[in-house]
Each structure stands twice: as C-alpha cells, then as structure tokens.
Amino acid sequence: MTTPLHFQTVTELSAALAAGSLTSVALTEAFIARTHAVEARVQAFNSYDTDDALAQARASDARRAAGQALGPLDGIPVGMKDVIAVRDQPLTASSKILAGFVSPYDATVTTKLRAAGVVLWGRLNMDEFAMGSSTENSSTKVTANPYDLSRIPGGSSGGSAAALAAGEAPATLGSDTGGSIRQPAALCGVVGLKPTYGLISRYGLIAYASSLDQIGPFGRTVEDVALLLQAIAGHDERDSTSFKAVIPDYRAALTAPRTHPWRIGIPKEYFGDGLDPEVSAAVQGAIAYYKSLGAEIREVSLPHTPYALAAYYIIATAEASSNLARFDGVRYGHRSAEADNLHALYFKSRAEGFGSEVKRRIILGTYVLSSGYYDAYYGRAQKVRTLIREDFIKAYGEVDVILTPTAPTPAFKRGEKSDDPLAMYLADIYTIGVNLAGLPAISIPCGFTTAGLPIGLQLIGQPFAEADLLAAAYAYDATHDWAKRTPNL
Amino acid sequence: MTYEAVIGLEVHVQIKTRSKMFTRVAAGYGQPENTLTDPTVLALPGALPVMNKAAVDAIIKAGLMLGCEIAPVCKWDRKNYFYPDSPKNYQISQYDQPICIGGTVEIELPGPARNIQGEHKGIPLTRIHLEEDVGKLNHGVGGSLIDYNRAGTPLMEIVSDPALRSADEAYAYLQSIRTSIVYAGISDCDMEKGQLRCDANISIRPVGDTKLGTKVELKNLNSIAFVRDGIAHEIARQIAVTKAGGVIVQETRDYDGIAGTSQSLRSKEMAHDYRYFPDPDLMPVKVDADWKARLAAELPERPFDKQRRFMAAEADGGYALPYTLASVLIPDRELSDWFEQAAKLAGAGRAQAVGNWIVNDLLRELAASATVLATAKVTPAALAELVGLVAAGTLLQHSAKEVFADMVATGEAPAAIVARKGLAAAPTDTAELETWCRDSIAANAKAVAEFKAGKESALNAFKGAIMKAAKGKANPKAVDETLRRLLAAL
Amino acid sequence: MQIDIDHLAMLSRLALTPEEKVKFSAQLGDIIGYIEKLKEVNVDGVEPTAHATPIFNVLQADDPRPGLSVEDALRNAPVQRDHMVVVPRVVE
Ligand SMILES: [Mg+2]
Numbered sequence A: 001m002t003t004p005l006h007f008q009t010v011t012e013l014s015a016a017l018a019a020g021s022l023t024s025v026a027l028t029e030a031f032i033a034r035t036h037a038v039e040a041r042v043q044a045f046n047s048y049d050t051d052d053a054l055a056q057a058r059a060s061d062a063r064r065a066a067g068q069a070l071g072p073l074d075g076i077p078v079g080m081k082d083v084i085a086v087r088d089q090p091l092t093a094s095s096k097i098l099a100g101f102v103s104p105y106d107a108t109v110t111t112k113l114r115a116a117g118v119v120l121w122g123r124l125n126m127d128e129f130a131m132g133s134s135t136e137n138s139s140t141k142v143t144a145n146p147y148d149l150s151r152i153p154g155g156s157s158g159g160s161a162a163a164l165a166a167g168e169a170p171a172t173l174g175s176d177t178g179g180s181i182r183q184p185a186a187l188c189g190v191v192g193l194k195p196t197y198g199l200i201s202r203y204g205l206i207a208y209a210s211s212l213d214q215i216g217p218f219g220r221t222v223e224d225v226a227l228l229l230q231a232i233a234g235h236d237e238r239d240s241t242s243f244k245a246v247i248p249d250y251r252a253a254l255t256a257p258r259t260h261p262w263r264i265g266i267p268k269e270y271f272g273d274g275l276d277p278e279v280s281a282a283v284q285g286a287i288a289y290y291k292s293l294g295a296e297i298r299e300v301s302l303p304h305t306p307y308a309l310a311a312y313y314i315i316a317t318a319e320a321s322s323n324l325a326r327f328d329g330v331r332y333g334h335r336s337a338e339a340d341n342l343h344a345l346y347f348k349s350r351a352e353g354f355g356s357e358v359k360r361r362i363i364l365g366t367y368v369l370s371s372g373y374y375d376a377y378y379g380r381a382q383k384v385r386t387l388i389r390e391d392f393i394k395a396y397g398e399v400d401v402i403l404t405p406t407a408p409t410p411a412f413k414r415g416e417k418s419d420d421p422l423a424m425y426l427a428d429i430y431t432i433g434v435n436l437a438g439l440p441a442i443s444i445p446c447g448f449t450t451a452g453l454p455i456g457l458q459l460i461g462q463p464f465a466e467a468d469l470l471a472a473a474y475a476y477d478a479t480h481d482w483a484k485r486t487p488n489l
Numbered sequence B: 001m002t003y004e005a006v007i008g009l010e011v012h013v014q015i016k017t018r019s020k021m022f023t024r025v026a027a028g029y030g031q032p033e034n035t036l037t038d039p040t041v042l043a044l045p046g047a048l049p050v051m052n053k054a055a056v057d058a059i060i061k062a063g064l065m066l067g068c069e070i071a072p073v074c075k076w077d078r079k080n081y082f083y084p085d086s087p088k089n090y091q092i093s094q095y096d097q098p099i100c101i102g103g104t105v106e107i108e109l110p111g112p113a114r115n116i117q118g119e120h121k122g123i124p125l126t127r128i129h130l131e132e133d134v135g136k137l138n139h140g141v142g143g144s145l146i147d148y149n150r151a152g153t154p155l156m157e158i159v160s161d162p163a164l165r166s167a168d169e170a171y172a173y174l175q176s177i178r179t180s181i182v183y184a185g186i187s188d189c190d191m192e193k194g195q196l197r198c199d200a201n202i203s204i205r206p207v208g209d210t211k212l213g214t215k216v217e218l219k220n221l222n223s224i225a226f227v228r229d230g231i232a233h234e235i236a237r238q239i240a241v242t243k244a245g246g247v248i249v250q251e252t253r254d255y256d257g258i259a260g261t262s263q264s265l266r267s268k269e270m271a272h273d274y275r276y277f278p279d280p281d282l283m284p285v286k287v288d289a290d291w292k293a294r295l296a297a298e299l300p301e302r303p304f305d306k307q308r309r310f311m312a313a314e315a316d317g318g319y320a321l322p323y324t325l326a327s328v329l330i331p332d333r334e335l336s337d338w339f340e341q342a343a344k345l346a347g348a349g350r351a352q353a354v355g356n357w358i359v360n361d362l363l364r365e366l367a368a369s370a371t372v373l374a375t376a377k378v379t380p381a382a383l384a385e386l387v388g389l390v391a392a393g394t395l396l397q398h399s400a401k402e403v404f405a406d407m408v409a410t411g412e413a414p415a416a417i418v419a420r421k422g423l424a425a426a427p428t429d430t431a432e433l434e435t436w437c438r439d440s441i442a443a444n445a446k447a448v449a450e451f452k453a454g455k456e457s458a459l460n461a462f463k464g465a466i467m468k469a470a471k472g473k474a475n476p477k478a479v480d481e482t483l484r485r486l487l488a489a490l
Numbered sequence C: 001m002q003i004d005i006d007h008l009a010m011l012s013r014l015a016l017t018p019e020e021k022v023k024f025s026a027q028l029g030d031i032i033g034y035i036e037k038l039k040e041v042n043v044d045g046v047e048p049t050a051h052a053t054p055i056f057n058v059l060q061a062d063d064p065r066p067g068l069s070v071e072d073a074l075r076n077a078p079v080q081r082d083h084m085v086v087v088p089r090v091v092e
C-alpha cells in the first residue's frame, strides 16, 4: 500500500514533483483536503488561506513547466508557526492582543522560503507568544496531540508539530526558546531541529526572549529537516545577532564518510529523578543502537544543569517583559474599548489582550529587572549562563555530540498542569540548557510508550556544527521507521 | 547667607545621518507624517535593530572633539518606560558602558565689555552616549496624534558633571558644545528643529558648602536664550523659596520661555524604574586605535584653539586679530576658514584689515542679499587683492567700499572694477602730485612754520587743497610722504 | 518572598483583577522561591553572558532604503487620523 501524499516525506514529494508525476497544485489540494478532514479534531491552524496557497502552487508549477524550478522545495507546502511574519497574512502569536493584525512585511525566513519556491501554507497555533510547553496557553484554540486527542501536543510550537504529525503539512517551521521545537517534536513523533543561535535570522520572528529564540524546522525525517534548514540558514544583515557562518550542503553531509566513530556523551545529570521509565528505556535503546554502530559512549558531566531552569526563567522573562512592551494598543493590536485616557489605554488593552501565562512572565521579568534586584537575579543568571555554556564546551573536548531524552515524560493530559506553572516549566528541563548555551539540538523519534505515545531523544551538537549533528541523528533515524508510524485520526 | 548654584546639563544632539540609528529607512525633518517608517521604526512584531555605522562614527568624533576617552568596548541597553511617542516602549541607549567617558568642554565667559575677552574654563563631562529619538506627539482636541518620522533618529546625550555655577556658564557651555559639534559636521544643532535639546539639573547651596542640595530638573529649554533665562529663573526661585524658609522638593519643572515662568510637571506616574538591561538584539562595539585614528584625522581644529591661534602674534604664526574680530569669526567654521585663506593671501600685516572687511562688510552684504558664504561670488583671493590695493594706497577706503559691493554682487576682480570705474587713487603721476603739494605749501606759510616747530598735525592743513586738486582721489600715503619730503627740504 | 504585585503591575502596565493579584502573588512567590536557588552557585569572577554567540561591531552603512508606505505603516492602527496614529490626549 502506498503512503498517502499527506504522510509522505518532503524528500519523496520533491522527487515526485521533479519527476512530473505530481504537481504542486495537486499536492497543495491534497493538504487542503487533509486539513479539512482532520483539523476539527487537531486544531493546529490559527489561519490558512487556500486561495493564496493555490496561487503559490500554480506559480510553482509554471516555473517547473518552464524549466525554472527553484530547488528541492519548489512547490512543497510548508506551515509556519504563527509567530513568523508573512506579508498580507495574519500574524497573532496566538494572542488576543494581535487579533486581526495583518503583517505588512515578510520575515527573512519567509523571504528565503519564497526564494526556494515553497508554498507558504497556514499559520500554526502555539502557546501565546511562545510561552508554554503545551500549546494550552493559546488564546485561539487548544491543539490536540494527534496520537491522543485528549493530550497536549507539547509547546510552544504545538501547532507546528501536530499539523505535521496529523498530515496537514509535510513540513513546518517553529521557534525554540527553551525547547519549543524539540519538546513538541518529541511528543508528536516527528523530527524537530533547534539550530545554533545566530544561524537563522530572527528578523520577522515575534520575539519572546531575544537571546534564546531560534527558528527551526520540523520534518518527518532528519533528511527533510536538512532540506528545510538549507533553505532558511544563513547570515542576514537585518539581524545583528545573525552569524556569518559558512553554510555547507546539509543533505550531502548526512551520508558523508566519517574519519572516526561517533563519540557520544551521556550527561549523567539528564537521567535523574523525574524521568519517565518508558522514556528512559527508549532512550537507552537508542544509546545501545549507537553503540552497535561502533559509537563510543562516554559519560560526561554538565554540573550546572540543576541551575539551568532558574537561569532560563530569569533571562527569558526579563527579555520578554521588555519585548512585549510594544504590544500596547497604540500602533496596532487590541485597544480596549475603555481606553479613554492614556493610562486605561495601556493598562486595559494589555490586561485584556494578554493571557495569564504571558502576564505572569511579564511580571516576573519586570521583577527580576527592577531596581535593587538586578544583580541578585538577572546579573547572576547571566553568569550562571556562562557556566552552563562552559560545561558544554568542556564536554565537547571529549565527545562529538551529547545525547539526552528530549522531554522527561510523554505527552500529558490537557489541563493536567495548567494551574501549576512551576510543574509545567519542568517539562523543559532537558531542553533549556541548549538555548542558554546557544547550541544546536535535534529531537528525533526513538519509540512509543505502551499507550502509543511518541518518545523523542535529543542530540546536542557543537556551535554551527549542524552538519555533524544532522549526520549523527540520521545514523539513527534512517535505520528506524518511527516516522512511518502515523496517528489514527 | 549667600548661595551658589550647582548645575549639570544633559544635552541631546541629533546626529546628521542619512538613515536612522537602528534601521536604514531615511532620517529627515519636515517630511509628510509617517512617511519615514519601517517595521523597526514602528516596532512591528518581529522587527529588529541594526546599528548605523555613521552614527557611531559621529559620536566617536564628538568624543574626540571634547577630549573624551573612547571606551574600547561599549554596549547597548534598553531603558524601559511606556510613552506613546516611543514605539517599542523602551529606548535603546547606553547605561553602564557608554562609548565616550569623561572629557572637558572649554567655555568662555562674558568679558567685562563686549570687546574684552572673558575668562576661559574647562567644564568636565561625565559621558556621552548614543541613543535614539522618539516620535512627535501633536496634541489636539480629540486626542494626541503621533508622527513617527523622528522616531529612531540617532541622538547623542552629552552629560556634564554638576560643575556649572551660573546661567551664564550654562549658556557658554551650550554655545561651546554647539560650536564644536557643528565644526565637526556632526549636527547642525538647530534648536528650532529640535536638533539640540537641553535639560538642566539645578540645585543651590550656601557658598562654602560641599554637599549638593536637592536638585530640580528643568525641561523644555528649547532655545539657547531660554537655557540662560530658565536657569537664572530657577536659581532665583530656589533661593527665594529657601530664604522664605521653604524646602526645595526634587521635581521636574517645565520652563515657559515666553512667559518666563516655570511649573512643576506633576509626576502622573510613580517613581521611574527604567529596568535597564543589555539589549539582546544588539552586539557590543569595540573601537580600536585604527578606527579612532581614522576619525581623528577627519576632525577640525577645536574652536578655541583656533581662536587662540587667530589672536596670536604674527611672529607666533597667528594673525594678531583683536578679540572683537576673532569672536565673530570663530563660531562659524566656514567663515573663519574663509578669513584664514584671505589673510594668508593678503600677506603679513593685513589680517586685521581682512577681518574687518569680513566682519563689517561681507556679513552685512551676505545678509542683505540673503546669500550664504558657500555660494557667495566674492572669493578670499579677491578680498586679499582688495586689501592689497588699499594698503598700497592705490585705492582709497571709501572707494574700496564701492568696489567691494560690486565684488559681492558680481564676483568681478577688484582691479577690474577699479579700472572699469576709474576709482584708482590719483594721481598716478608723482610729478603732478608734487606740483599740488608745492602749491599747497606755498599757500600756507603759517602751517609751514608750525610744522617746522614740531606740530605734526599742521600737516593736515596742506591736505585739503591737495585733495581738492585731486578731486578726492589723492593717495593719502603718497601725499603724506611727498609733503614731508618737500617740507624737510625747506 | 514578599512581592509588591501592585508596583510590578504598574511597571508592566497591566490592570490586574483582585483575584489575579492574589493568584499571581502566590505563583510568583513559588517561582521566585525556586529561582533563588541560583544563590547557591559561586559566580565569583564569572563574566556575564548577554549573547550566546559573541559577535562585535555589527554595523550597517548609512545608506537609506525604502521603508513602509503610510498605508502599510498605519494598516493596523486601531485609530488614525490625518495619516497619524491617535491616542487619547496625552496630558503633559
Ligand atoms: Mg537623560
């Protein structure tokens, strides 16, 4: 039985388009049809524009007919987390404060995807302003985990992971500040990459925590993710934090011959209390597989790991409290109907526009920056950040990549942790260190629980060594068919 | 008890760049509302800042002009506060690591009379940092309307130590900064266009005290005259309050320059807590010796150095200009350069004459014809030539005025004008002049006797008849020499 | 941990309901209690990290390029008049 179009990989679809056995219009129509069929249950999209998508698809087919196809992604639909600007399309960050906002400009990744011929397909649900680990903090809708509709898809890029897992898009983009790509990828059984800080332009990405945010791709396979990364990586003069890195051929690197066996570091601090036994077993299985490939497995120590979450919440909320000040109901966005003076304009528009988690983080961020507390919190967190980064750099003296679980547990039930923010924050304990250190990391599926919930493992690479990281992930992913499993919807 | 004032000034100067501080949309003044914006200026979701190199160059130049130390590394911070003219609701500024540290502004105080140079002193600077301007609020009946054209314009803030002691010092300080900044081409410092803005922190204390009193921040000092008046007014107010047994409260006051009054800006909000932190969107800047040297090479001479040089004796490489002339020429870099060119061409001993022509005649003619120096038809070489003709006695001063007017109007060379209009001093033939002199001596026996007796002024008695014979164009120097020679031979 | 929720709400420009104040105070108390654990770390002599990837001197040429049209600039403005954004009258 052939895999339906909506569950095929980008690599497969790209080959079919190149061979002429498929048109982009037919492909786009297939995803529109699939979306119409399952979206009522999955609730992954905040908005989509079928006319616009089909117009892009027709343009792609016309290019191909003229012998001017733009590359392997030409004609492939790609969904975008609703935090990346697309000109003339809504942009909401799943927040009421941006209800009705239409972007007058393109993000740099959007420009790059257009240049690659991609069909920009829909804006995907997320935790409001990317603050959360379950996508429950969305003001628009609650996205379901396609493997169990009563469970959360992870977050904050829950819509991006769920749409892909549900076959509503063959690839998507998300953003990752503390694990927001990797954790939902793990919970939805897909591949998600958080690139090195500075590899992908943040221009046009609504900022949550500027020093931690990175855009990254979701795909069914590591190979698909490599193709997407190729299209969006590279220096951007509009982003001061963008790095002038040499961009290699990521797909070619997947199968490039290696001079020495993989040296894989296992940080002991990532396998302690709170790790679900089924997750632990699946990850141990993957470690055993790498060993069978001839990889050298070494225990490493990242001693400041216990402090990463605290440092993260200080830095991220501090930056967020300032980044979100621009949402004030003055130039755009929600303005309270009671804004009859300036005070009310600010206080009421923001109170009505932001959800609870956003308010909580703005207040926390304001607190840690406020007069008299800066040194105790923000200043100290920045120093702890240095120590966390140094831990990784030291570990990379002896290993090529570091392997950990992506999330401590599989997808939890909707509502389970809603009233306990601190418990929710603990869902990120294995992913935030990577953001603090600015490193690249990928989550790939490595099994399912007995209840049929996906499990992911995380590989953490060295700065700007995405080619190596993807190759290490590919060594596992290409020989396992977790990606072939699809949810029953 | 007598009181002294302690004043610190915060001067904001808009930097003259083509594009904005953190994005490449054009910067400008007087454009239709909201036509100079982009996603970054409007703080649209997702927009990011990237720094304008020309603005950084400009502030380094300002720092070098004012003797600041240029920090080897500086960084960018966010100053968080909400206001509708501030699109991000934070201002990108510099907090604990500004780009320019220390420095001194040399000021010249008013002398006892306009023609007497006053005392010079150095006012220490705390720092200069770079930041961005906000948009403009237009207050109307139905609300306030916001134009973001100005938002994101590069701005530098020059902060003095609390080292100024009077309104006159503050005024002199601001003048000096303005002159230096304009000299270096960093800004036009037009206060009317908001290119230079000044806030003052003012306190008083009994003379002899070293402790600082409670300071009041005075805002809206939006003309250079208002700065002096506003500060004088505030000092007087504080002294009056104190003498009446009152207490000075720490507050911000708004000065109304027209009415000459100030009122407290009731802090509608709470104490400010700006929550400064390093801007994660911007990378630090390292300024190395090469970068500094490149910019230093582009700097003009400092205005007061130039003034000292102009006033120095010719033997010391100067032009021996009197203060009255120097003080007019120096504030205008272009004018003083023009002077120097003309003075060099005119040669030794003639700089003052050149200066006089510029200050008394050129400026008047330019003003009358609404022309600026850059487009004036008259050249330094032409003025030098004119001064030469007068010095040589071939052109009389009052004729020279007529020649000069033509030079300004047409750009014609002075010699050509003199020839065309027949304005050369007469006669050119020394024999004829000698005849007129002999005739005059012969007719004035009394004056001859007086002169012989040592009365110098008796010489003038011969001149009327000579001038009459020469129809007013006799070369006075030649007349003088000839008379003396003939009288000596008697 | 005592936090001044009113002051923080004021700095944040958030009108909080009495219920929110109670709830947030408690939750923030927990979180702040948790982040206090950073005090255990010896950070003597450690340089702060503001940026994950250290880069210096990211500067662009002073060379203007087109920005937004007035229409695009004001496209999302809640209230506008005469090509400007309108807010309730700001009292100086
Ligand atoms: Mg200031």
Ligand SMILES: [Zn+2]
Pocket: B012, B131, B157
């Ligand atoms: Zn300032």
